[in-house]
Amino acid sequence: MDPVEKDLRERLAKVGREIFSEGLTHGASGNISARVPGTNKCIIKPSGYSFAELEPHHFIVVDIDTRKVLEGNEKPSIETPFHTKLYRQWPDAGGVVHVHPHYSTILSIIGEEIIPMGIEITEAPALAKGISVAKFAPPGTDELADNLVEAMKENVAALMPHHGLTTIGKTIEEAATNSRIVEFLAKLHYEVMLVGKPRPLREDVLKGLVERAKQKGLLI
Numbered sequence: 149m150d151p152v153e154k155d156l157r158e159r160l161a162k163v164g165r166e167i168f169s170e171g172l173t174h175g176a177s178g179n180i181s182a183r184v185p186g187t188n189k190c191i192i193k194p195s196g197y198s199f200a201e202l203e204p205h206h207f208i209v210v211d212i213d214t215r216k217v218l219e220g221n222e223k224p225s226i227e228t229p230f231h232t233k234l235y236r237q238w239p240d241a242g243g244v245v246h247v248h249p250h251y252s253t254i255l256s257i258i259g260e261e262i263i264p265m266g267i268e269i270t271e272a273p274a275l276a277k278g279i280s281v282a283k284f285a286p287p288g289t290d291e292l293a294d295n296l297v298e299a300m301k302e303n304v305a306a307l308m309p310h311h312g313l314t315t316i317g318k319t320i321e322e323a324a325t326n327s328r329i330v331e332f333l334a335k336l337h338y339e340v341m342l343v344g345k346p347r348p349l350r351e352d353v354l355k356g357l358v359e360r361a362k363q364k365g366l367l368i
């Protein structure tokens with residue numbers, strides 16, 4: 149097997165186990181993928197597997213332009229349409245993470261955009277640009293893919309109403325960090341709403357974070 153592809157499969161399995169054990173997703177839900185650099189291929193989670201049981205060889209290679217399965221015996225994730233669309237929209241995106249974390253899902257249902265309030269955002273500074281809320285569409289549909297890429301025209305993260313969260317990054321690890329921090333900010337936002345009104349970090353701090361993300365070469 150091509151060493152680049154082998155490395156990506158191992159990294160995907162590792163990131164999958166991490167986000168599963170951290171509770172960002174449950175059962176067989178959620179899906180992740182990574183672009184094979186310099187190609188129009190991505191490697192994506194198969195349908196029906198829990199991240200806890202996924203091994204590197206289970207992942208499926210899919211053509212980003214046609215969504216055709218190029219390698220693998222399993223069915224690719226039902227959300228393959230938005231993974232491939234996001235790679236087409238963001239040529240520098242190297243990884244996509246889609247999860248169903250509790251607090252992000254709560255805020256998605258009431259259509260509440262997450263306000264960057266906690267200083268933990270410094271771990272994922274690209275999020276200072278904002279986390280949008282996509283329009284609702286049923287899982288696995290082209291409509292969902294269209295709504296999500298629309299919401300992620302400018303932003304590396306978006307909430308999906310009644311469903312969950314999607315983030316991208318230059319690498320699969322960066323996309324996973326973005327997901328972790330969005331969920332952290334969502335929990336904070338939810339808890340602030342219990343006692344008062346969410347207030348964003350100061351504008352100059354947010355602008356500084358966006359600059360930092362650019363300097364660090366993150367996807368932004």
Ligand SMILES: [Zn+2]
Pocket residue numbers: 177178246247248287311312
């Ligand atoms: Zn989902």
